[in-house]
Amino acid sequence: xxxxxxxxxxxxxxxxxxxxxxxxxxxxxxxxxxxxxxxxxxxxxxxxxxxxxxxxxxxxxxxxxxxxxxxxxxxxxxxxxxxxxxxxxxxxxxxxxxxxxxxxxxxxxxxxxxxxxxxxxxxxxxxxxxxxxxxxxxxxxxxxxxxxxxxxxxxxxxxxxxxxxxxxxxxxxxxxxxxxxxxxxxxxxxxxxxxxxxxxxxxxxxxxxxxxxxxxxxxxxxxxxxxxxxxxxxxxxxxxxxxxxxxxxxxxxxxxxxxxxxxxxxxxxxxxxxxxxxxxxxxxxxxxxxxxxxxxxxxxxxxxxxxxxxxxxxxxxxxxxxxx
Ligand code: Q46
Ligand code: ZN
Ligand code: ZN
Numbered sequence: 001x002x003x004x005x006x007x008x009x010x011x012x013x014x015x016x017x018x019x020x021x022x023x024x025x026x027x028x029x030x031x032x033x034x035x036x037x038x039x040x041x042x043x044x045x046x047x048x049x050x051x052x053x054x055x056x057x058x059x060x061x062x063x064x065x066x067x068x069x070x071x072x073x074x075x076x077x078x079x080x081x082x083x084x085x086x087x088x089x090x091x092x093x094x095x096x097x098x099x100x101x102x103x104x105x106x107x108x109x110x111x112x113x114x115x116x117x118x119x120x121x122x123x124x125x126x127x128x129x130x131x132x133x134x135x136x137x138x139x140x141x142x143x144x145x146x147x148x149x150x151x152x153x154x155x156x157x158x159x160x161x162x163x164x165x166x167x168x169x170x171x172x173x174x175x176x177x178x179x180x181x182x183x184x185x186x187x188x189x190x191x192x193x194x195x196x197x198x199x200x201x202x203x204x205x206x207x208x209x210x211x212x213x214x215x216x217x218x219x220x221x222x223x224x225x226x227x228x229x230x231x232x233x234x235x236x237x238x239x240x241x242x243x244x245x246x247x248x249x250x251x252x253x254x255x256x257x258x259x260x261x262x263x264x265x266x267x268x269x270x271x272x273x274x275x276x277x278x279x280x281x282x283x284x285x286x287x288x289x290x291x292x293x294x295x296x297x298x299x300x301x302x303x304x305x306x307x308x309x310x311x312x313x314x315x316x317x318x319x320x321x322x323x324x
Contacts, residue, residue: 012208015245023212030209033200034066041184043195048151050074051106051192053141054097056090056218058210059156061097063198065213067154068103074154077144079137080109082117083129084317086223093218106148108140114306118224119315125308129224132305139302143293145192152193157183160203162196163248164233166255171233175266182260190287190294199252223317 001010003022010020014029021029038044050067054060054076067074078094081087091107098105110117116124122132145153162183169177185194198206210217225231240247287293288300299307 011212012205014205016202016241016249018245026205026208027212030062030201030205031066031069034063034197035070037183037197037200038070038195041182041195043154043184043193043197044072044152048072049149050152050154050195051077051141051145051148051150052154053137053156054078054094054105055156056093056097057156058206058215058217058219059158059161059198059203061094061156061215061217062206062209062213063154063156064097064103065101065215066209067197068101074103075148075150076103076105077141077153078105078107079140080107080111081133081136082109082111083119083222083224086218086220086317087117089220090218093216096216106144108144110136116306116309116312117314119317120312121305121309123315124312125305127305130228133224135301135305139293139300142191143291146190150192152195154195154197156198156206157196158198158201158203158206159248159252160234160237161230162199163237163252164230166252167233167237168229175263178260179263179266182256200249202248 001013001020002008003010003025004019005025005028006022008022011023012026013020017029044050050072052060052064052067052074054064055078064074064076076094076098078091080091094105095107097103110121118129118133118136121127121136122129125132127135141153144150162181166178166181168174169181183196183199187193201209209215237248237251285296286298288295288303289298290303291300293300293302295301
């Protein structure tokens, strides 16, 4: 197996590119693909300040590393969700990454700063944990970006993630979600721009990127993800990809180039979940009386969640994601 570029021994084969790469040229490929996504979708302008949402997993840490390598002013933002040992370990991983590289990391801890955590808030508000979590993360990312004067919030969604979300939304013809599925969401109503610079890179490449760059990441998944529908969609797409390399890429980028515009008129969803499990903010009508964030009602969904979880008995989570 030889590198396509230099003919030296290769460390990875990428079947959808029909090519193998040595470590040096693999890293270059990752940087080039990230830069291409940023340019093709006008995600960032030179000089933009980016806030990277980091979880301690391979994708978000690789994204932070890649943005720094590409010369962007990129700071990290971590939310301690209070999901048992998983959150403890993910926080340690993120802090070690930032410390070793001298990068600036902003942190919020749900327990310390808001006197609750995701399992407790989910139970108190009778939401599924990923809904309470998505709502909280989105609120806190937006707030941190606006408070810090950042131009964009970047998340580590990769090609596998985006293709799986698209697959799920297409299976159910959720046209309002299809209308909003894009690697860049422009700033609106006081919300910062949202960008996904890793959409041209797959999950396996991100893991390899971390290994080659010596990035320590947390391998364990959030225990609350157990039974998540998207894992099933990913498996189905992996099966298709193994028989026909390049299918995921063609499915996702073909949609963006040739189909997504056709859904532009679909009514915006209000109050439901966007395909990736993030609650849709709906139509913004004013500002939250409590925190001042753009909101669909007098008190924003995050402040209501915090209010309703106040004083609730903390829920402990088992490693399998079940509340005790
Ligand atoms: S962290 Fe939060 Fe994810 Fe865990 S509770 Fe669900 S949404 S699965 S990305
Ligand atoms: Zn090479
Ligand atoms: Zn609020």
